[in-house]
Amino acid sequence: MTTQTNDAxxxxxxxxxxxxxxxxxxxxxxxxxxxxxxxxxxxxLDPVALSLGEPQHPYPDFVxxxxxxxxxxxxxxPPVAGTPDFCRAVADWLTRRYALPQGMVExxxxxxxxxxxxxxxxRTAFMAVPPTKxxxxxxxxxxxxxxxxxxxxxxxxxxxxxFVSALVENGFLPDFAALDEDVLARTALVYFCTPxxxxxxxxxxxxxxxxxxxxxxxxxxxxxxxxxxEIYNGATPPAGTLQVCAQDGIMSGVLVxxxxxxxxxxxxxxxxxxxxxxxxxxxxxxxxxxxxNPSPLPVYAAAAALWRDEGHVSANRAxxxxxxxxxERILSNRFGFYRPEGGFFLWLDVGDGEAATVELWRxxxxxxxxxxxxxxxxxxxxxxxxxxxxxxxxxxxxxMADVLGRMAETL
Ligand SMILES: Cc1ncc(COP(=O)(O)O)c(C=O)c1O
Numbered sequence: 127m128t129t130q131t132n133d134a135x136x137x138x139x140x141x142x143x144x145x146x147x148x149x150x151x152x153x154x155x156x157x158x159x160x161x162x163x164x165x166x167x168x169x170x171l172d173p174v175a176l177s178l179g180e181p182q183h184p185y186p187d188f189v190x191x192x193x194x195x196x197x198x199x200x201x202x203x204p205p206v207a208g209t210p211d212f213c214r215a216v217a218d219w220l221t222r223r224y225a226l227p228q229g230m231v232e233x234x235x236x237x238x239x240x241x242x243x244x245x246x247x248x249r250t251a252f253m254a255v256p257p258t259k260x261x262x263x264x265x266x267x268x269x270x271x272x273x274x275x276x277x278x279x280x281x282x283x284x285x286x287x288x289f290v291s292a293l294v295e296n297g298f299l300p301d302f303a304a305l306d307e308d309v310l311a312r313t314a315l316v317y318f319c320t321p322x323x324x325x326x327x328x329x330x331x332x333x334x335x336x337x338x339x340x341x342x343x344x345x346x347x348x349x350x351x352x353x354x355x356e357i358y359n360g361a362t363p364p365a366g367t368l369q370v371c372a373q374d375g376i377m378s379g380v381l382v383x384x385x386x387x388x389x390x391x392x393x394x395x396x397x398x399x400x401x402x403x404x405x406x407x408x409x410x411x412x413x414x415x416x417x418x419n420p421s422p423l424p425v426y427a428a429a430a431a432l433w434r435d436e437g438h439v440s441a442n443r444a445x446x447x448x449x450x451x452x453x454e455r456i457l458s459n460r461f462g463f464y465r466p467e468g469g470f471f472l473w474l475d476v477g478d479g480e481a482a483t484v485e486l487w488r489x490x491x492x493x494x495x496x497x498x499x500x501x502x503x504x505x506x507x508x509x510x511x512x513x514x515x516x517x518x519x520x521x522x523x524x525x526m527a528d529v530l531g532r533m534a535e536t537l
């Protein structure tokens with residue numbers, strides 16, 4: 127009976143569809159709506175959404191000015207390879223940010239724009255996953271919990287998603303090298319994220335060196351999602367994977383993804399980039415020609431200016447530091463509170479993440495995300511997100527002070 131309902135839900139028409147897509151679970155926000163929409167929040171409290179990682183900090187005024195000044199270009203089809211100015215701004219930023227050797231990142235060869243990184247991360251699986259590897263179904267590895275796009279991409283590309291636990295015991299960093307030889311041999315692609323979403327763990331340069339070495343040993347594509355790289359706690363910025371490539375000048379098999387959504391608070395501008403292996407980027411651009419959706423020319427212009435400006439980025443980072451100070455004061459020593467090294471999420475151990483999510487909504491009008499919705503069951507049947515909730519610290523300090531107070535009272 128349940129299966130029939132599911133089939134009816136997934137296949138509204140009696141038509142042939144790709145059966146692989148039946149494996150796609152409901153997206154976390156859809157599950158959250160299913161959990162909370164039937165319940166009411168208190169009438170006397172303003173509801174606050176902390177479930178979505180959509181920064182509410184301001185973005186620089188020059189964004190609007192540049193879009194306006196370039197508005198005559200909305201009539202033109204934009205180039206999928208980006209503008210030379212955009213690619214130059216990105217290559218210069220990467221070189222500065224990661225102290226790469228001058229000339230290592232060539233704007234026209236090693237950089238490709240994307241209209242936000244989500245679709246580009248998704249598309250990469252179609253490039254990186256062959257029909258078989260080592261004579262069997264290819265595997266795509268990812269941390270568990272994980273950004274959902276990775277699993278969807280793996281399934282859609284015909285691979286087996288393999289979830290590698292990122293638990294408090296291992297500093298929330300997955301140990302890919304510890305997997306069975308059998309799995310590593312058929313691994314076509316690894317998705318990794320640093321700083322991680324949701325736990326905010328930052329991989330050291332040594333960790334990234336080992337991961338790059340593993341990708342060369344087993345000949346898989348390594349995708350490192352570095353979209354939270356500019357939001358960190360402390361004085362030292364997170365290491366980047368291109369720093370590892372700089373050691374021998376080889377970028378083959380490595381792609382890094384960066385986005386303006388979190389760095390510059392322009393999630394709606396839809397602008398990011400992928401950098402690394404020049405051959406894969408040639409293919410990436412070719413796929414863009416067939417089915418991609420490049421950003422409009424005024425967006426490339428605004429994005430280039432954002433990559434050239436660091437002032438708004440450090441101001442933004444300082445706002446997060448203040449809010450984590452606040453969280454530390456209000457929540458400290460409770461719910462396994464720790465200060466994430468990077469990113470803007472609290473990952474709180476509340477015992478039962480789904481029950482806490484319901485309570486926070488019903489009693490405090492706060493919409494958080496149960497950790498289990500961001501994780502898959504591990505081999506032992508245990509879901510590493512079960513005990514947690516994810517709280518996006520994306521609102522301003524005044525709202526967050528109120529929210530954290532409500533949270534501490536309710537839980
Ligand atoms: C880990 C991670 N990667 C990538 C993205 C995609 O960001 P965008 O498509 O806005 O660049 C997100 C957005 O929430 C994310 O959390």
